[in-house]
Amino acid sequence: MSESLSGPQKAAVLLLALGEDYATRLFREMREDEIRDLSTAMATLGPVDSRVVEALCREFGDSLGGAGLVGNFDATERMLLKVMTPDRVASIMEEIRGPAGRTMWDKLGNVSEAVLANYLKNEYPQTVAVVLSKVKPDHAARVLALLPEGFAMEVVMRMLRMETVQKEALEGVERTLKMEFMSNLARANRRDSHELMAEIFNNLDRGAEGRIMAALEERNRESAERIRGLMFTFDDLTRLDGAGIQVLLRAVEKDKLALALKGASESLKDLFFKNLSERAAKMLKDDLAALGAVRLRDVDEAQAAVVTMAKDLAAQGQIQLSEGQEQMIA
Incomplete structure (x- = not known):
């Protein structure tokens, strides 16, 4: 039955079964050589038994089910570009690439408090008061705690005096958030x-x-x-200034730091030592000396933990980052 048909013949049967409208749309997506091969197969096909057509449709359906489908941003964007203008597609993709949520306030609830606070600290206190009154209280509390103290108090006072927000004002805040904050966040998330x-x-x-x-x-x-x-590796911590190193020193676990420095260059060790008090630097040097031989894997894990801490602190705006085998270290 269908086993005796070639690939182009099978495709020709499926296109004929779909009908002229669908076949025409598919032809528009094909290269000239593909159209020529399919046209030749169609013209020379002759009568095809209905059982063969049914078997081919079933085979085609099974092949789709077996291969599965992948839904992602790129595939969605390509499909939208076939039916919409690039500007409209860009607007839609920026919105769906942003945080999850049906409404603007749902989406804000899924934005990290550090990111949201970093944006809101440059807005008017009244705008921030409106935003914090619309998100969940626990999220609002975390954002408020990260705002500069004087600015946070201005926001609190406006929240206390706030009455029902007029619909027009609320819509204005939503538009601003969507056009500025969410669109920039979506672009950053690509x-x-x-x-x-x-x-x-x-x-x-x-x-x-x-x-x-x-x-x-x-x-x-x-x-x-x-x-x-x-x-960004452990050695790249040399890019940090003294203030950044001191913030990192306060945040990282001391035993992790000693283990991480076991495999560090002398220049990086000196950078950490000189940003400690004389007593603290001596204690760290003593801890390093007391470690003895350690596995390279343990050093790698400790260094990764310190780098992760540095990245977290950078994401919170507290510091600025410029843009195995069981070996032993004696």
Whole structure:
């Protein structure tokens, strides 16, 4: 039955079964050579038994079910661009790429308090009061705690004096949030694949990172160099200024820091030592000396923990970041 048909013949049967309207739409998406092959198959097909048509449709349906479907932002954007203007598609994609939620206030509830506070601190206190009155109290509390003290008090006073917000004023705040904050947040959330891979590489142990990076350099040197440029490693902490190092020192666990510094360069150790008091620096040096030989994997894990802490502090605006084998360290 259908087994005796070639690929182009099977496709020709399916297009004929779909009818002229659907077949015409599909032809518009094909290359000229594909249209020529299918047209030849159609013209020479002859009569096809209804059982063959049914079997082919079933085979086609089974192949779709087996392969599965992948829904993602890129596929959605491509489909929308076929029926809408690029500007309209960009507006829709920016909105759906933003935080989840049916309404603007639902979406704000899914934005990190640090990100939201960083945006709101530059707004009028009255605007911030409206926003905090519309999100959940626990989220509002966390945002309020991150605002500058004097500014936070201005917001509190306006919230206390606030009566029912007029519909027009509320709609104005929503429009501003959508046009400025949410659209910028959606654009920021578009992750470049190289940025994602750099983050993954940051979490590999040195042995695995070296092996995979070497293999990638052979396959695609340009991508390897781009990923390496985006990676933020423990050694990159030398980019921090003294104030940043001191903030990090207060946040990181002391035993983790000692273990992380066991495998650090002398210049990075000195950077940490000189930003400690003389007594604290001596204690850290004594802790380092007392560690003895340690596994490289343990050092890697400690350094990764310190780097993660540094990134968290940077995300909160507290510091600025500039843009295995069981080996032993004696």
